[in-house]
Amino acid sequence: MTELSTPLHTTHVAAGAVMTDFAGWQMPLRFTGDRAEHEAVRTRAGLFDLSHMAQIEVHGPQAAQALDAALISAVSRLTPGRARYTMLVTADGGILDDLIVYRLTEDEFLVIANAANRDTVLDQLTVRSAAHQVGIVDRTTTRALIALQGPRAAAVLSSLTDADLTELRYYASMSVEVAGIPVLLARTGYTGEDGFELSASAVSAVDLWQSLLDAGQDAGVIACGLASRDSLRLEAGMPLYGNELTSQITPYDVGMNRLVHLDREFVGQEALAARADQPARHHLVALQGAGRRAARAGYPVYLSGQQIGEVTSGILSPTLGYPIALTRLDRQLPAETDVTVDVRGTPTPMTVTSTPFYRRPQ
Template sequence: MLKKTPLHDLHVELGASFTGFAGWSMPLRYTSELAEHHAVRTTAGIFDLTHMGEIELSGPEAGRALDYALVGQPSKIAVGRARYSMLVHETGGVLDDLVVYRLAEARYLLVANAGNALIVLSQLRDRIDGYAATIRDVSGRCALIAVQGPASPAIVGEVADIDVLSLKYYAIAPARLAGREVLLARTGYTGEDGFEIYCRPADAVALWQSLSAAGAGHGLLPCGLACRDTLRLEAGMPLYGQELTARNTPFEAGLGRVVAFDKPGGFVGEAALAARRDQGSTHVLVGLATTGRRAPRTGYAVLAPDTNERIGEVTSGALSPTLGHPVAMAYLPTGRSTPGTEVLVDIRGSQEPAQVVELPFYRRRA
C-alpha cells in the first residue's frame, strides 16, 4: 500500500491527480502541468516533498564520518549552510545524490531521494562504524513543503519571523512560520529562487494553508511532480535513476567538482574516482535540443547521423514549456559531446535531428 503524506487529504480537496512514486501516493498535477510550470517560472508554486528521506548525524566525529562516507567534505561546511554531495559505491558509481545541511557544530541533516533513503541509511550506518557519531532516520518526524519561484521570498516572508532575504542560497536556519517552528532552507530543484520548509507533520496542513493564503495575491499555485520534472530538466538538474545511476560516476555526469580528493582518512570510492579523473571519461552527459514538436523521452536511442549507429541514450526529455521546443539530456561519447554537434534521436521509429547544447537549458535572471 502506498504511503500518504500528512497533506494527502488537502491534495484531494484541491483536486489533485495522484501517482505512485517511490512507495508514496504523490500529487502528479492539480490543474495542468503547463500552468503549474509557468507559475513557478513567473510567480510561485507550492510543492509537497514529504516523500524525501531525512537522516540526522550527530556527535563529535560526525563531520569526519561524513567526509569518509561521501565524496564531498561536510566537515568544511559552515554551520547554517548546505552543500550538494553524493554517496558512491567503491567502484565510483553513484548510489544517491543528496543535500547535506550543517545544523550545528556536531549535527548534520542529510536529505536523500525517496527511493534511495533506505539504501543511504544502511550505507551510512556501515561507513560511520568506528566514528564517534550517531545516526538517526528522522524522516517520520519531518514533513517538507517547498515554495519555488520569483515571488517566493515575498510569500514566505509574509508568514516568517525572520528576514528571509538575509538567508543566503544553500543556507538553513530555524524560524517560525505562521507561528510554527520550522527549519527554513533557501534551496530547491526547479532552477528558481525558493525555500524548503521542514516542519512537524502535525503542522504541515496549517503551514500549507498559511503559505497559500499569503501567495493568493502573487499567483501561487499548488504544483505536482509532473511540472517538477520539466522544471528541473530545463535547469539541467539530474534525477537519480535517470541521469545518475550506479553505472556512472560523478565525472560522467559533469559533477566531478563535488568530489573532494586528499581528504584526511580518504573516502569510499576514492581510488576508483581518482582513476576515472586521471583517465578521463569515455562518455558524458550532454544537453540536446530539437526543433520539432515530438520530444525525446527516457530510453530513446541517440544515433550518429553519418552511420545511423547507436551512440547513446536519452536519460530525460520533454517539450520545454519555457523555451517552446523539446529538450533532453543524454549520455554520448566524449568525441560527440561538443556543443553544436549534430545527432539523431530515434523517436518511435522516426529519426529526428538534434543538436548538442550546453547545460542548463534555462537560467533564471539574477
C-alpha cells in the same frame, strides 16, 4: 510493500489532486494541469509537497568525520548554516544517490536523500559511520518537507516570518518560525528558480501548507505536483537519480568532478582517484531540437548513422517552446554538433547545447 502517505495526503485529495505511486509513496502528480503549474513557478510561485524525500539526522561529536568518510565531498568544511550538494558512491565509484547535506551546528547535520534511495542511504551511512561517535536517526515519517519556488516566493514567505530573507544565501539554512511554526528554512530547490524548502514537524504540515497557500493567493501561488517539478528541473539542467544518475555511473561521467574531494579517505576514494585522470566512460550531453516532437528517455541518439548513446530525460519545454533532452553518450561533443534521435521510428534532428536550458532572469 505498504504504500506510504505524506502528512498532506488528505489535503491533496480534498484539493482534487491526481495521485500517483512514487517510490512507494502516494504523491500528487498534478493539481490543475502540468503546464499551468510549470508556468506558475516560472512566473509567480508554486508550492510542492516533498515529504517523501528522506530526512536523516546525523549528530554527535564525530558527525562531521563520519559524513566525510561516507560521502565524496568534505562536508566537515561547511560552516553551520551552510549546505552542500554531494553524492554517496559505491566502493567502485558508482553513484548510490545524490543528496544535500545541511550543517545545522558543529555536531548536527541533516541529510536530504531521494525517496527511492532512503533505505540505501540510511544503511550505508550507518555502516560507514560505525567507527565514529555518531547517532543516525531517520526522521522522514515524523517530518514534512515543503518547497515554495518561484520569483514571488521570497515576497510571499516574508509576509509569514520575521526572518530577514535577504540574509539567507543560496544553499544556506536557518531555524525560524513561519506562520508561527518552527521550521528549518533553506534557500534551496530543484526548479531553477529562487525558492525555499521548509522542513517542519509532520503535525504542523497541514497548517504550514495552508498558511503558505493563503499568503500567496494574491500573488498567484498554486499547489504543484511531481509532473511540473520534473519539467522544471529538466529545463534547469538538473540530473534525476534513476535517469541521469545510477550506480553504473560515476560523478566523472556526469561532469560532477568538482564534488569529488580526493584529499581524504572515503568509500570510493581509491576507485575515483584511479579514474581521475582517465577519459570518462560516459558523457552527459544536452540537446535541443525544433518542432514539437519530444525525445523521451530511452530513445537512441545517432551521429553519422552510428548510435552513440541514448536520451535519459526529454520533454517539449513549456518555457522555451522546443524539445530539450539530456543524454548519456559515449563521447563528448562540441556545442552546435548535429545529431539524430530516433523518436518513435522517426529520425529527428537535434543539436548539442549547454545547460541550463533555461536560466531565470536576474
